[in-house]
Amino acid sequence: MVASVTSVADLSVLDAPLTIAGRAFRSRLMVGTGKYASAAVMRSAIEASGAEVVTVAVRRVDLDRSKDESILAHIDPTRYFLLANTAGCYSVADAVRYARIARAAGFNEWVKLEVIADEATLLPDPVGVVDATRVLAAEGFQVLAYTNDDLITALRLEDAGAVGIMPLASPIGSGLGLLNPYAIRTIKHRLGVPVIVDAGVGTASDACLTMEQGVDGVLMNTGIAAAHDPVRMATAMRHGIEAGRQAFLAGRMARREVAVPSSPRAGMLG
């Protein structure tokens, strides 16, 4: 019996909470609220995901009331932790403006900071996101910074005051899964602040594989919302996240290029 073996009695406390800027969350899955066919499906999917953190976008009120209404008509802000994002911002000035407006809504001082650089790929602007992080951190924001899977940018973001780093698995809405496990692993290994992989997770095995890299959590939207059955996929994602987390904590076996029998070689019949 080795010291690291979890006894069955410990199964109810399999993992420490995810703690970001002093705030603890039980779930390591964060979800978006966009692209759902209906508010009812969104509510059910978020419920099934087990997520506590939900991200929302900052937009003009539609004065014709022809399309959107406040997401707060469908998401109870006393039950979920609202993480406003700066999606759609292509400059430091815009991202800072959107973050300040989001904070003025009065829920919290957190922001999922996006400074996008390219419309075709939606890849982040690494220089812009570092600059915006510095501005917002100085204003007391808790910045979770969306970035690419580059270690040096992640280190710069931590230096700039981000409380969490959100490297992409693959481009936003692509569903291509975790394209560079090595890069994500390296970022997690080197950073002191939590690493939440954000964007590109397409199905439960992507979520599991991402968590197996040792990261602290995953944020996703399209992977659930664009599934044929979002509620079922949300359930699968929850299990994928938990399976990947437990597999990481358990520590996988060493890979071998040769087979090793699982049954004894000895005791074969004569």
Next chain:
Amino acid sequence: MTPSNIHESTAGAEPAPGAWTALPDGSAAAVVPTVNGRPQSLAAGATVADLLRTLDLDPRMIVVEHNGEILRHDVTRSQRMLRTGDVVELVHFVGGG
């Protein structure tokens, strides 16, 4: 300033070109700030709080940016008067990822 000073908004209807400078009773609008990118006719002396009432918006769900300044408090909103040329953004949270 009381709500009775405020004329009904034409928001939602498709105004004829140029018609937005007139209030529904035919009188000339006293002030025409730009609200979420389009002209909004209001009576003279209208405040941000009056604007929200005119548009039938729940003030608790809305963040107001007036000429680039975020107006946090109800008191500020009820005191801040709007003028022609002002730029107002009424913002809220929507679904996103």
